[in-house]
Amino acid sequence: MGVVLKKISKNYNGRTALKDLDLEVSRGEFHVLLGPNGAGKTTVLSVIAGLTKQDKGTVMVGGRNANGLPPEKRKIGFVFQDYALFPHLSVFDNIAYGLRVRRLKETEIARKIDYYLARVNIEKEKNKYPHQLSGGQKQNVALIRAIVTEPEILLLDEPMSDLDAPAREKTGQELKNFQQEMGITTICVTHDQDEAFSLGDRVSVLNEGKIEQIEAPHDLFYHPKTEFVARFVGAKNILKARIIKIQQHEAIVYINNECLVQPFKIRVKKYPIFEKGKEISLCIHPEKIVLKKPNEAVGNNLNRIRGKIVNKRSNGKTLRATIDIGGTEIHAAIPKALFDFRIHENVWVCFAPDAPHPLCGKRCRADEAGRRCLNEIRSIRS
Ligand SMILES: Nc1ncnc2c1ncn2[C@@H]1O[C@H](COP(=O)(O)OP(=O)(O)OP(=O)(O)O)[C@@H](O)[C@H]1O
Ligand SMILES: [Mg+2]
Known part of the structure; x- marks a missing residue:
């Protein structure tokens, strides 16, 4: 030792x-x-x-x-x-x-x-x-x-x-x-x-x-146990949620952050700690968010939330946008080449069901998807 x-x-x-x-x-x-x-x-x-x-x-x-x-x-x-x-x-x-x-x-x-x-x-x-x-x-x-x-x-x-x-x-x-x-x-x-x-x-x-x-670094990034750790490793989007339905591979959760004007439902990947009725915190890394125009088609496989761009700033190859989803802000990191939005523009904030991960107080998974995702984030940053 x-x-x-x-x-x-x-x-x-x-x-x-x-x-x-x-x-x-x-x-x-x-x-x-x-x-x-x-x-x-x-x-x-x-x-x-x-x-x-x-x-x-x-x-x-x-x-x-x-x-x-x-x-x-x-x-x-x-x-x-x-x-x-x-x-x-x-x-x-x-x-x-x-x-x-x-x-x-x-x-x-x-x-x-x-x-x-x-x-x-x-x-x-x-x-x-x-x-x-x-x-x-x-x-x-x-x-x-x-x-x-x-x-x-x-x-x-x-x-x-x-x-x-x-x-x-x-x-x-x-x-x-x-x-x-x-x-x-x-x-x-x-x-x-x-x-x-x-x-x-x-x-x-x-x-x-x-x-x-x-x-290990990728587990800390993808499976922070607490809100403190999540925020410290750069997690910006922390959503409070209640689990309302558990299906075979996914769960339906009700996002109800305090300041949110209109709570909404999203689909998330199912985790072992999920139980119907449980209150949890979910974290979505900004790199996992995709923005679409209001008239653009969004595939059924993605969650979508209405929002308005309130801020944007460039950071090397990445554009960091802040989107108001009705009393709560969501942060997105989009490759510059794919960013075609103005401040105050209405957008769909889209993300896959496996993008949010729970701050569950224990390590709940460590899979290939997590590793792939970290590599993607590194390539966007470099
Ligand atoms: N020699 C000292 N006398 C009195 N208080 C001290 C002394 N050294 C550290 N502290 C206090 O102990 C706490 C921890 O300090 P420490 O230097 O270990 O923090 P740190 O994590 O290294 O912070 P930083 O990132 O700013 O370097 C602080 O509240 C600091 O004020
Ligand atoms: Mg020090």
């Missing part, structure tokens, strides 16, 4: 940062921590590293109880949220620091540093000091400084937040390569969902010092 946290609690001056938090990260796993500001992500890493002492609970690192171990005995590399480079040391000496503590030969140190700097394209900055580097360059130096000592556990606190998009992709790819080549158990905090989904073997979502859900 890589890292196990058992019932960890931490208060700062009476304010709870972590409460009874349990987390198991397997050896060699790339684990991503997602969560809003103040959720406790940095505190989790700091407790694992031994830099913050928990009030209660046990930290196990590599199968051993680490509660009594000082940070330097935990075989951990840490990239801090604010880089924490030594300001009086050059890039080379910052990275060499941990290797010199381990008494490596200077020729070996130089060889290693040149190799790693080249992999993240910052070999030219070798002799600069931290104040002469950009934020992104500092982050890459901090990352290399943590990796070069070949730790058993790598803790990364938003390690790429200051990199521009191409550098982020390059460093992210190299980070994943380093991690897999060395088999390092990695726990990485990020606010970037694409990063979480492309790097993580599993993702945890933290909310107010507790983990709300741990899943």
Whole structure:
């Protein structure tokens, strides 16, 4: 086992940062921590590293109880949220620091540093000091400084937040390569969902010092257990519904969000948790919505709701539209080439019965359709 946290609690001056938090990260796993500001992500890493002492609970690192171990005995590399480079040391000496503590030969140190700097394209900055580097360059130096000592556990606190998009992709790819080549158990905090989904073997979502859900990325996206997780992974369309009829493969549900002027019925794919009369929340990803003109034919296989476009904005190849369906807004992400609508135009909001999925409090399915859908979304985004 890589890292196990058992019932960890931490208060700062009476304010709870972590409460009874349990987390198991397997050896060699790339684990991503997602969560809003103040959720406790940095505190989790700091407790694992031994830099913050928990009030209660046990930290196990590599199968051993680490509660009594000082940070330097935990075989951990840490990239801090604010880089924490030594300001009086050059890039080379910052990275060499941990290797010199381990008494490596200077020729070996130089060889290693040149190799790693080249992999993240910052070999030219070798002799600069931290104040002469950009934020992104500092982050890459901090990352290399943590990796070069070949730790058993790598803790990364938003390690790429200051990199521009191409550098982020390059460093992210190299980070994943380093991690897999060395088999390092990695726990990485990020606010970037694409990063979480492309790097993580599993993702945890933290909310107010507790983990709300741990899943493989596609399951987190398609089977969020709670409204909090759904919203955090970018779900915008959450509809309250009552199940009124259950058929062989589908169910008829009555959408009755509070602000909705006229509740309506839709058909949804049947899930194991469905029971007649049950109140549920359904989430529809914006990418699963199709818009049609009022006079356009809509196939019987699709649900359709009357709406009016109230907002639209371009986001690369995708157009994001907000549609008022009578007191409630629905968000759609449509490939630009297929978008031919004006603001205030009436439309049909259409989606297939398998587009809405329930926020059911447990994992209710993980099927090929979910995986296909995630791939579609990735291709629309790229
Ligand atoms: N040294 C400290 N002293 C007092 N309170 C602290 C300290 N460190 C963290 N906290 C508090 O603990 C809570 C969790 O903080 P933490 O830094 O772990 O959040 P985070 O999830 O990393 O947030 P962010 O995304 O903003 O980095 C916050 O309410 C924060 O104010
Ligand atoms: Mg933090």
